[in-house]
Amino acid sequence: MAKKTVVIGFLGTQLDAGIAAGRWEKWRPTVSLTQHEEVVIDRLELLHGERHETLAEQLRADIAKVSPETEVRLVRIDVADPWDFGEMYAALYDWSRSYAFKPERERYWAHITTGTHVAQICMFLMVEARFIPGVLLQTAPPRKQAAGNPGSYTLIDLDLSRYDVLAQRFGQAQQQALDFLKSGIPTRNRAFNALIEEIERVAVRSKAPVLLTGPTGAGKSHLARRMYELKKARHQVSGPFVEVNCATLQGDGAVSTLFGHRKGAFTGAAADRAGLLRSAHEGVLFLDEIGELGRDEQAMLLKAVEEKRFFPLGSDREVTSDFQLVAGTNRDLRRDVAEGRFREDLYARINLWNYTLPGLVERPEDIEPNVEHLLAQMAAELGRAVRFNAEAKAAYLRFATSGEAAWHGNFRDLSASIMRLATLADAGRISTALVDAELARLRWLWHRDGASPPAGPGEVQLDALLTEEVRGSLDLFDRLQLEAVVRVCRTCSSLSEAGRRLFDHSRLQRSVVNDADRLRKYLQRFGLAWSDVAGR
Template identity: 55%
Template sequence: MNDKKTVAIGILGSKLDRVGKGEQRWNKWRPTISLCQQPDLMIDRLELIHGDGRWDTDLALKVKEDIAQVSPETEVCLHSMKMTNAWDFEEVYASLHDFAAGYPFDPDNENYLTHITTGTHVQQIVWFLLAESRHVPAKLVQTQPSGFRDDEPSPAGKHVVTDLDLERYDQIAKRFQAERLQGTELLKSGIATRNAAFNRTIDQIERVSVRSNAPILICGPTGAGKSFLARRIFELKRGRHQLDGTFVEVNCATLRGDSAMSTLFGHTRGAFTGAQQAREGLLRSAHKGTLFLDEIGELPLDEQAMLLKAIEEKKFLPMGSDKEVESDFILIAGTNKDLRAQVAQGLFREDLLARINTWTFELPGLAQRTEDIEPNIDYELQRHAKEQGHMVRFNAKARRRYLEFATAKDAAWTGNFRELSASITRMGTLADGGRIDLDLVEGEMNRLNRDWNVQSSQDRLSQHLEQVGLEIDLFDRLQLEAVLKVCCTAASQAEAGRKLFFHTRLAKSSANDSDRIRKFLARFQISWSEIQSLIPRQ
């Protein structure tokens, strides 16, 4: 049952609403009055815009009185608006746009209609544009005369074709451009970007976000800002009155077993051991809002099948229930994996991939956007100041040194923007007197280099294992990494063996430490000469 109020917004018809005098006016068709007389359309509130002259004000008051007679349940709110020329496109657009921007729309509790029968053709066109762009979250409504008596000839009327070419109206074009710039600035959180490819991506995301409700797939390495961007897309759509619900986020890598199904789709009481209370589930929580599934490539196959059904049919079955529930949400998915490769390996459903990649956007890592490091440093300093209540700045030499380091070709930034944020936070926290000096920068650089060296070693080892076709358990992986680190500190296989087998070799009459190391490494197709290429000496 829909308990929302119906609110109509319209312009007083200076000619059509004025027809007839005295009691004769009830024999004439007046569009604004007619809107409130429809038997199957209840208008709870009418927002009626009229000119600021005495002539229009008197008519507006008279119309309000007449509506009170035919529809006493309708509240009429009058809005005086100065409009010198109702046929001037730029003036009309500016006036109605400002009205829409200042009006307290409440889509959760009210449905809106824009009455486009009255007003000049220009005013009607502008209403259409504002509704189409969701500046006014309304449907369009028209009224028309009907039921003329036989002795009253029905006016034939006429039609007018308006060539709506926004290119001809510089001021309107600028306004639309300004709106789009506001959208892209929201998606970038006000962080200046100098990367041309990233700017093009954000520009396209802005257009897609306000024009389409199809799923969006955001690809990129961990820490590149997928979650941040997903939330900004939600805020952009909500700002255009396209969403009533909330933003719901989950990292699919954390979902396993029954908890995965229950977390996403909910469950009934007693659906499984420990299910003492019913649970709504995240898909249901995202109704009329946005569901962001980060690392969707980690989602188990059973959950993938149910998700596909929920996307296509807007319905799904909670665990333990035989009754489907509905949820109409907009899906944004994030991944750092190659989903097509996942499909080839049988780890991801091909039909689900086809459904979620209507719009796919690739976010580059920080190492591919070095020109954007400086503005992001400034952003992180401002964020740190807002959180901690005091501003921290670099000394001039320290800033130059950090920028040289951060933008160098060998700066790995394996954690991307998340790692940069952590780096600035560490220095800002340790800074005395609100100043990051050269010593702090040097210490931070050493820390990052150590982290990157470990990470790059892990990457090289992973590449080797993949090349030789080995898949090993985490237990073996950790053991192998530890052995390789010891080997890198030894001058020979024998010395490495003496370090690794110090206690057990004492119990042997003749210890062949070099052979033991060689055999262990051979299990992973690694020779002694290859160790340095996998893990460099510390």
């Protein structure tokens, strides 16, 4: 049995209007739906407002003349303002939720030619969200007006492959944005790629503060600028990108640099100064090392972020600036808050989007693509192609991804290393001899204090922590157990937290619980203190 065709559409208060006989000479979109010989409209759900009941009745009568088999149901939708998106969407949503759709017996066409533009958009959204389980119907007048000419109609199925093409184009645009944030580097680390994917969504959808944490050289400043450039390309910001390292700000100079000052506010203030917050109006302000700000500056910044206004130094009149804050730090602000060095309310305000960028030692699989990217950059700067010999490249990557490579400065160290190699490469070829010399230089830079090489990700080098006497007396069992304990300690912020994690079950069997003391005594057996194993 063929399904019945049901059209859902708004009354066109202008296009469908007409009382005199001349109305049959013009194209009326709702009436035209029932005049196509190749299709039968079994039912029309005609949505209209209270003020247009007379026109709706007239339309029902006219349709009965040209298509007596079409049932016209007049559906009154009371909307005070048909141009109010929220009100119109709510009215359509309520109607759709109460309507008895029967898709197994009926097919639904949502007519989007009539009604206000807001009503048409809301109808589209109803179909897209499947609240109306059908397709869109678009009608158009004939090229030459003539009585009885219904014009044309088009059905648009949002589940068709052409809609998939649009989704694919959206996916391509998103991938381009991800590549942009990563500077086109085909990174392989899954955790880092997932991190960048979320940052991309936040960058283009939110104006809330973003906090980037991670070790020095992990790329916080670079990522903040790329986020700004991505937003600017989407016309989401029109102001500049303003960057400042808060570690360089001290005393009145900090307040003046950030918030500006009035002439004569302090000795040397010979003229008014706008300050960086005002300079970042309608743009992005990147405060690197935000944990270095003083308590007074933190309080002023909180007000500026929340209220978009603040007092310049020496002024009794507020100024305004609407900027997005991106903050960076290599400190643990949670600890700073607990110890009173950072305001808890400011931390809560900037911690809505908090992303920790991993260091280079945590992304060994990304070293090779970054090396290739840096070589391309060096080639552009030097004006000549630069490449590794096969043996030289293998030796460099073997060292770079090993536990011996500390990468204290992360990408800064890597960039400097590749720059040295590219500059010294004769005829643009990086030889094994150059790599050997560079690796010796890196070892000297990282271990010139005579300390043992740092452990790689997840590794614990006990020999660097224990005395020779203790090392010589350790059984393999004790060594493996101690390594596991130290590994847990390095993931915790305090002795107490580490104790709770290590004794999470046995502590329940004790009448007196002191996890920190149990862990302290365990470490003392090997001549170790918390400061030795905390890794901070």
